[in-house]
Amino acid sequence: MRDYAKYLIERFGISEEIVRKFKFVERGRSVWAFTGKIIPNKWESLGIRAFRIGKDIKPTTDFLRLIGRYATKNVVFLSNDEVNNFMRGESLKCNGKLHGYVIVRTDKFILGCGFCKDGKLISMIPKRYRFQDTWI
Amino acid sequence: MNYEHFERYRDIIDDFHAFMDCLKRQVKYSIRANTILAKPEDVFSALEEKGFVLRKIPLHPRVPAAVIEDMPVKHPGATMEHFLGLYYVQELASMLPPIALSPKSGEIIVDMCAAPGSKTTEIAQIIQNEGTIIAIDSSAPRIKALVSNIQRMCSSSVVVIHRDARYTKGLEGIADKVLLDAPCSSESTIRKGVDVKLSEDIIRKMSALQKSLIRAAHRILKDDGIMVYSTCTFAPEENEEVVDYAINIGFEVEKVFLPLRYENGVEEWNGKTYDSSVRNIARVYPHLDDTGGIVIARLRKVSD
Numbered sequence: 001m002r003d004y005a006k007y008l009i010e011r012f013g014i015s016e017e018i019v020r021k022f023k024f025v026e027r028g029r030s031v032w033a034f035t036g037k038i039i040p041n042k043w044e045s046l047g048i049r050a051f052r053i054g055k056d057i058k059p060t061t062d063f064l065r066l067i068g069r070y071a072t073k074n075v076v077f078l079s080n081d082e083v084n085n086f087m088r089g090e091s092l093k094c095n096g097k098l099h100g101y102v103i104v105r106t107d108k109f110i111l112g113c114g115f116c117k118d119g120k121l122i123s124m125i126p127k128r129y130r131f132q133d134t135w136i
Numbered sequence: 137m138n139y140e141h142f143e144r145y146r147d148i149i150d151d152f153h154a155f156m157d158c159l160k161r162q163v164k165y166s167i168r169a170n171t172i173l174a175k176p177e178d179v180f181s182a183l184e185e186k187g188f189v190l191r192k193i194p195l196h197p198r199v200p201a202a203v204i205e206d207m208p209v210k211h212p213g214a215t216m217e218h219f220l221g222l223y224y225v226q227e228l229a230s231m232l233p234p235i236a237l238s239p240k241s242g243e244i245i246v247d248m249c250a251a252p253g254s255k256t257t258e259i260a261q262i263i264q265n266e267g268t269i270i271a272i273d274s275s276a277p278r279i280k281a282l283v284s285n286i287q288r289m290c291s292s293s294v295v296v297i298h299r300d301a302r303y304t305k306g307l308e309g310i311a312d313k314v315l316l317d318a319p320c321s322s323e324s325t326i327r328k329g330v331d332v333k334l335s336e337d338i339i340r341k342m343s344a345l346q347k348s349l350i351r352a353a354h355r356i357l358k359d360d361g362i363m364v365y366s367t368c369t370f371a372p373e374e375n376e377e378v379v380d381y382a383i384n385i386g387f388e389v390e391k392v393f394l395p396l397r398y399e400n401g402v403e404e405w406n407g408k409t410y411d412s413s414v415r416n417i418a419r420v421y422p423h424l425d426d427t428g429g430i431v432i433a434r435l436r437k438v439s440d
Contacts, residue, residue: 022292033292034292034293034295035265035266035292035293036267036268036269036292036293036294036295037244037267037268038244038268038270038295038310039295040270040295040297040306040307041306042297042298043295043296043297044279044283044296044297044298045283045286045287045294045295045296046295046296047291047292047293047294047295048286048287048290048291048292049287062221062287062288062290065173065220065221065290066172066173066290066292083216084216087216108174108175108178109173109174109178109182109217109220109222110173111220129219129220131216132214134209134214135209135214135215135216135219136186136187136208136209136214136215136216
């Protein structure tokens with residue numbers, strides 16, 4: 001199994017003390033992060049779905065909302081004007097030096113996962129969380 | 137709406153007219169800020185900036201609640217903050233059973249009928265994800281909603297099991313605490329505008345199911361473990377009678393302390409007399425604090 005704690009420490013600068021609270025369990029193409037102690041034989045979900053395994057390891061928006069406030073690098077802060085566009089799934093401009101998965105946030109709240117490439121911030125917000133016209 | 141059904145409680149509810157009047161008014165929406173993800177004052181002020189009018193209710197240091205007096209959307213879940221998991225739309229009375237359970241960090245807690253997860257995620261919030269919550273439900277569509285809410289609220293201490301909670305294999309003697317928010321005739325949902333089918337036959341069937349769940353809870357708990365049993369119905373057959381049954385199989389009833397007004401359990405109903413300790417049950421009636429209704433018992437499993 002990959003060392004997911006190491007990934008979080010290296011990619012986002014989250015302290016070892018925080019990441020070691022989670023037990024990471026792979027099942028299929030999902031990696032679950034669990035802070036409980038007992039894992040029954042059969043389960044539907046185990047804590048938070050933390051990563052999806054594909055060509056690369058993609059952190060989920062749900063998990064980043066949980067640990068994002070502890071991140072010290074690869075974090076993108078959005079202004080109030082930019083938030084709704086990002087939450088609609090639109091791409092924004094970002095620092096061209098950033099590359100790969102980032103934690104996207106405002107000054108108070110974590111929004112979720114983004115991907116930076118060539119100065120562009122691509123929204124990785126899942127469809128079910130995307131801003132709809134009936135919302136405020 | 138079958139308001140006549142509630143006439144059966146005329147003799148056990150003080151100020152019965154106020155109770156009946158209240159049932160005919162829809163309950164206001166309320167929300168619980170998610171202290172796992174944000175400071176409650178930031179959550180409430182973000183909503184207020186969008187035009188929500190909130191009346192804050194300090195139910196518990198880790199359960200910051202607010203009643204929505206007015207809002208600029210049809211449903212309180214139609215905001216970005218909701219989808220960021222910053223709050224849960226939950227009726228005030230429904231927030232009380234986890235508070236009565238008083239879960240602590242490091243404990244193993246079983247939520248026997250967990251979906252859609254309002255109380256499960258509230259327990260996770262109270263223990264700040266430091267402990268183990270085993271959330272059980274028997275319905276596949278409701279499990280989907282449960283898992284979705286756990287992900288949204290970031291309750292990383294919850295493991296979800298899909299099974300009938302009466303089947304306890306592998307869970308015997310495991311839990312420090314159990315929440316049994318039991319399936320019930322759901323009388324108090326009438327304040328949510330739900331035209332719920334109410335009859336004495338349904339009440340009898342529910343009472344039998346609740347007793348079998350109580351037996352399962354007894355098997356799941358450690359000696360001296362605590363169970364909170366709750367229903368959103370007023371029928372003594374589904375509350376005091378079930379708790380009286382629990383006493384007979386090895387529980388004792390503890391006093392419940394709640395941050396909202398309530399009345400004591402009833403010792404007599406329809407010619408039946410229950411153990412006097414059922415008075416320790418808390419009956420939260422809608423008219424006392426303009427909430428939904430809930431009945432809550434706190435039980436301790438007596439050591440063999």
